[in-house]
Amino acid sequence: MTTQTQTRTSRSSGATATPRSSTGLAGSLRRTGSLVRAETTLLLRNRTALFNGVALAPAMVALLHFSGAFEAFVGEGAGTSVVGAFALTSLICFALMFVVYYNLASAYVARREELVLKRLRTGQCSDAEILAGAATPAVVTMLAQLVLGGVAIAVWIGLDVPANVLLLLVAVIGGTFVFAALAAASTAFTRTLESAQLSTLPIMAGALLLSGTTLPLTLLPERVQTLAEYTPLHPVAELLTIGLTGLGPDGVAVGLGETFALAAQPLAVLLAWCVLGAWLATRYMRWEPRR
Amino acid sequence: MDNDTFSSGRPGRDLPGDELVIDVQGLRRRYTSSARGSTGFEAVAGVDLQVRRGELFALLGTNGAGKTSLLEVVEGLARPTGGTVQVFGKDPYRQRAQVRPRIGIMLQEAGFPSDLTAVETARMWAGTLAAPRPVEEALDLVALRGRADVTVSSLSGGERRRLDLALALLGRPEVLFLDEPTTGLDPESRRSAWDLVRGLLDDGTTVVLTTHYLEEAERLADRLAIMHGGRIVQEGTVAEIVEAEPAHVYVDEASVRPHLADLPLLPGERVVQVEGGTLAIVTRDLQRSLAVLLAWATDRDVTFGRIEARPASLEQAFLAIADGPGASLPGQSSTIDQTERAA
Numbered sequence: 001m002t003t004q005t006q007t008r009t010s011r012s013s014g015a016t017a018t019p020r021s022s023t024g025l026a027g028s029l030r031r032t033g034s035l036v037r038a039e040t041t042l043l044l045r046n047r048t049a050l051f052n053g054v055a056l057a058p059a060m061v062a063l064l065h066f067s068g069a070f071e072a073f074v075g076e077g078a079g080t081s082v083v084g085a086f087a088l089t090s091l092i093c094f095a096l097m098f099v100v101y102y103n104l105a106s107a108y109v110a111r112r113e114e115l116v117l118k119r120l121r122t123g124q125c126s127d128a129e130i131l132a133g134a135a136t137p138a139v140v141t142m143l144a145q146l147v148l149g150g151v152a153i154a155v156w157i158g159l160d161v162p163a164n165v166l167l168l169l170v171a172v173i174g175g176t177f178v179f180a181a182l183a184a185a186s187t188a189f190t191r192t193l194e195s196a197q198l199s200t201l202p203i204m205a206g207a208l209l210l211s212g213t214t215l216p217l218t219l220l221p222e223r224v225q226t227l228a229e230y231t232p233l234h235p236v237a238e239l240l241t242i243g244l245t246g247l248g249p250d251g252v253a254v255g256l257g258e259t260f261a262l263a264a265q266p267l268a269v270l271l272a273w274c275v276l277g278a279w280l281a282t283r284y285m286r287w288e289p290r291r
Numbered sequence: 292m293d294n295d296t297f298s299s300g301r302p303g304r305d306l307p308g309d310e311l312v313i314d315v316q317g318l319r320r321r322y323t324s325s326a327r328g329s330t331g332f333e334a335v336a337g338v339d340l341q342v343r344r345g346e347l348f349a350l351l352g353t354n355g356a357g358k359t360s361l362l363e364v365v366e367g368l369a370r371p372t373g374g375t376v377q378v379f380g381k382d383p384y385r386q387r388a389q390v391r392p393r394i395g396i397m398l399q400e401a402g403f404p405s406d407l408t409a410v411e412t413a414r415m416w417a418g419t420l421a422a423p424r425p426v427e428e429a430l431d432l433v434a435l436r437g438r439a440d441v442t443v444s445s446l447s448g449g450e451r452r453r454l455d456l457a458l459a460l461l462g463r464p465e466v467l468f469l470d471e472p473t474t475g476l477d478p479e480s481r482r483s484a485w486d487l488v489r490g491l492l493d494d495g496t497t498v499v500l501t502t503h504y505l506e507e508a509e510r511l512a513d514r515l516a517i518m519h520g521g522r523i524v525q526e527g528t529v530a531e532i533v534e535a536e537p538a539h540v541y542v543d544e545a546s547v548r549p550h551l552a553d554l555p556l557l558p559g560e561r562v563v564q565v566e567g568g569t570l571a572i573v574t575r576d577l578q579r580s581l582a583v584l585l586a587w588a589t590d591r592d593v594t595f596g597r598i599e600a601r602p603a604s605l606e607q608a609f610l611a612i613a614d615g616p617g618a619s620l621p622g623q624s625s626t627i628d629q630t631e632r633a634a
Contacts, residue, residue, distance in 0.1 A: 023388065027421070034418020038407060045406050115402035121368060122396035124462070125419050126388070 031125045035133025043137040053099065053141045057091060057149035064090075065156050073216070080158035085244035087157055089237050090213040091149045096175045096236065097204050099142045104135055104183035106196040108285075112187060117287050131281070135180050142176070163246025164259040171239035174270045178232050181277030188284035207233040232273045235266035242266075312466055312497050313342035313365060317374035320360050334360035336521035337374070342466075347488070347498040349508040352518035353613045358501045359399055359470055361518070365499070366396050366468055378466065392421045395464030397455050399471050399501075405444035409435055409454055412443060413461065420462040429457040432487060448475045456484070466497045473507060485510060505606045517612050524612050529605055536603035536611060538577035540584060543596040544568045555587045569597075577602055 043050055064070050070087045071078075111117050111134060120130045153159050162168055182203060190199040208214050210224075211233035217225050228234055241247075242262050248254045254262065320335040334357045342348045350358045363369045365376055367383030367390055376383055383390045403412055413430060417423035430436045433453035438446060446454065452475050459467060469488075473481045481504075488498060488511055502508055508515050509529050517525040517532070525532050545568060547554065554562060560574045574580040581600055588595065 031419040034415055037418065038404065038411065038415035041411060042404055042406050111402075111404075114405075115398075115400060116404055119398065119401035119403070119458075122366065122398060122401070123416065123419050124388075124391045124421060129419075 028126070028129060032129045032132050035120075035125065035129065036136045039133060039136035040140070043140060050141065054144040054148060057095070057145035058152035060094070061087060061091065061149050061152040061156065065153075070157065081160040082245060082247070084153050084157040084159040085241060086213075087153045088150055088159065088244060089240040091153070092146060092172065092175070092240055093208065093211050093213045093233055093237055095142045095145050095149075096179050096233065097208055099145065100135075100138050100176055101179040101183050101186075101207075102196070102200050102204060103138045103141070104180055105186040105190060105200050106193060107134055107138065108184055108187050109190045109196055110193045112287060113193060113289050115289070121287060127282075127285070127287075131180070131184055131285075138180070139176060146172070160245070162244050163253075164243045164256060164263075167239045167243030167259065167263050170267065170270070171236045171243065174239075174274055175233070175236035178236075178270070178273045178277045181274075181281040182232070184281035185277070185284040187286045191290065207231055210234060211237045213237050229265070230269055232270075232277075235270040235273070238266040239263055239270065310344040311341055312344045312379060313340065313348075313499070314377045314380075315340035315361075315365060315374070316376075318361065318364060318371050318376060319373035320357075320364055320369065321372040322360075333372075334521055335364065335371075338518075338521075338523055340365075340516065340523065342497060342499060344465075344497050345492070345495050346513040347492055347500060347511050349512035349515035350499065350501045350518060351505070351508055351515055351609060352501075356518040357521040358518055360521075362468060362470055362499070362501060366394070367391065368396075392462065393465045395459035395462055395467045397459035397467070397469045397472055399474075401455065403443040403451070403454070406442055408440050408442050409446065409450075410439035412454065413457060416458045417461050422463060423461045424463055426461070429461045432460055433457045434483065449477060449480055452476055453480065453484075456487075460491075464496065466499065467491065469498060469500045471501055471503060473502065473504060481507075505604075505609055509605050517609060519612050525608065532608050533603045533605055536608045537573045537575050538580075538600070538602045540572040540574065540577070540580055541565070541569050541597070541599040541601065542572070542584075544570045546593060546596045550591055550593060553591075555583050557583060 065087065070083050070090070074083050074086050108117070108131070117130065117134075120133075121127070125133070150159070183200075186196075186200055186203065190196045210217070210228035210231040212228065213233075217228055220228070242259050246253055246256075246259055248258070248262060316339055318335055318338045318340070319333060321331045321333045323331045336357070338357075338361055340348075340361075350362070352358050360369075364371045365378065365383065367378070367387050370384050378390050379393060381390050383394075407415065410426060410430065413426045417426050417429075423429075427436060427439075430439055433456050435450060435453050435457060438450060443451065443454070452472070456469075456472060459469070472488075473484050476484060485507065488500075492498060492511075498511075500508070500511065512529060514526070514528055515532065516523045525535075544564070547570060551562075554572075556562070556572070557574065557576065557580055560572055560580060563571050563573060565571050572580060572584070577600055587593075
């Protein structure tokens with residue numbers, strides 16, 4: 001290791017280091033940034049997994065498109081851009097479930113079990129910064145899926161210029177936040193990495209089935225339809241549909257201003273889930289393995 | 292254990308000042324149990340503790356004595372069930388953002404992302420700190436620079452432990468918490484770690500250390516506390532703690548058996564039987580006891596087959612506590628035939 005003299009030298013040379021801001025947004029971004037860099041290094045070190053994760057998106061689009069599944073779901077006579085919008089909405093919803101929620105719940109549990117989270121908590125990062133840093137690979141993979149899948153949809157099916165880009169951004173960012181937070185909360189009932197496959201199933205299946213992207217909700221009793229509107233993935237799907245197509249519920253195109261009016265209810269539900277998710281994550285996140 | 296080092300502490304260093312950097316009062320920590328009706332397990336059962344700036348405070352105790360549980364609360368990693376903790380006059384749990392930049396924590400056990408290299412790990416950690424040392428310097432301190440580009444998964448256990456230490460040192464902490472820092476290190480690395488810690492103390496760093504190596508505490512600690520069952524049962528300098536323990540003179544039983552009734556015991560001394568045909572004379576005045584005993588032997592023409600004088604040691608004090616009241620003979624487990632005698 002070292003001698004005393006070396007330690008002394010280090011002290012004096014330390015005078016040149018300028019203390020950086022540790023409070024406020026700048027400090028938070030610096031700390032999170034450092035974790036994001038390390039996570040990105042790890043992600044790029046495992047290129048096969050990254051490639052598989054990203055290539056899944058166009059592969060799924062191809063499968064569902066050429067098998068006619070998208071067209072069948074939307075219904076006969078719909079324009080290609082409506083089918084395209086539905087395809088992209090489904091793609092994002094699936095990505096939020098598998099890449100963000102399931103992946104992250106597994107990643108948080110894995111990091112907890114190997115005591116990495118415990119170490120990170122001995123430092124100067126806040127809990128939220130630690131969770132955000134660890135979410136990097138999932139978010140990067142999801143965005144890559146979104147871009148590649150979006151291109152595949154535009155080429156194979158057809159996609160119009162979105163009617164309201166702001167709603168799309170809110171849907172993607174809000175959806176990511178909600179499901180990352182739910183992933184953190186899910187560590188409470190996930191004891192091992194292996195059990196994550198089972199423990200994440202109820203939330204994944206429930207959210208997907210009631211989102212309106214896998215099962216036409218009109219097939220369900222009216223009460224269940226109303227309930228579905230309050231499940232976390234439903235407002236995301238609705239905001240994406242409105243933002244992409246600019247169509248009202250009766251299929252008639254509306255102006256930009258009216259898209260906001262249509263979006264009011266799903267926006268409120270999504271916001272409520274953001275608050276609830278943050279609370280659940282704070283309350284139930286398990287940072288250390290059970291002994 | 293070297294008996295010649297135990298009372299020396301760390302000579303040649305300025306004595307610690309009076310400024311309290313850690314103040315623990317009536318601390319309790321209870322783990323809630325999932326079992327219904329159970330009240331849980333109280334790992335820390337009312338601890339008072341003060342650490343002054345610049346000193347090395349060692350926390351000793353058997354496994355499960357509550358050292359790590361106590362330390363985690365002082366470090367601000369866990370909330371106490373009762374009592375108060377102040378570090379630099381602040382609550383380390385609630386005012387974490389203000390306390391953390393001034394302390395360094397080396398946990399007993401913590402993980403690394405295994406696919407990062409040593410230098411990448413240190414760089415990641417440095418990026419999260421307010422005023423880090425240069426990463427290369429931290430690796431130099433623990434002699435890991437040559438292994439900087441090796442992934443953590445390929446480092447040996449000892450090297451990982453040194454990387455642990457490097458991370459704890461990266462933020463130039465005023466107070467450094469070391470939870471069993473040298474467990475798993477080879478003897479040479481352990482000595483290097485001691486040199487490193489001494490250097491940090493010379494620079495004014497305050498160190499709180501837990502260890503299972505009593506030699507480590509004897510060599511480094513200004514003050515120490517021995518925990519048992521969630522409480523601090525002994526506290527003081529090494530000399531103060533050792534002082535409370537008696538010394539022993541060991542002789543082989545066979546050579547004194549004919550004269551056993553005739554042994555010249557001083558007030559307060561007693562003879563106990565230990566394993567392997569050895570008698571021990573327990574005394575608080577080793578020099579006089581020896582003088583009297585040797586004079587007596589010369590007088591009676593008794594030749595001891597074996598005679599050994601052993602002053603009290605920290606190990607003995609530690610084992611006396613660990614084994615509970617009544618036990619006073621370290622390392623010689625046997626049923627003791629206590630021959631209590633007055634002179």
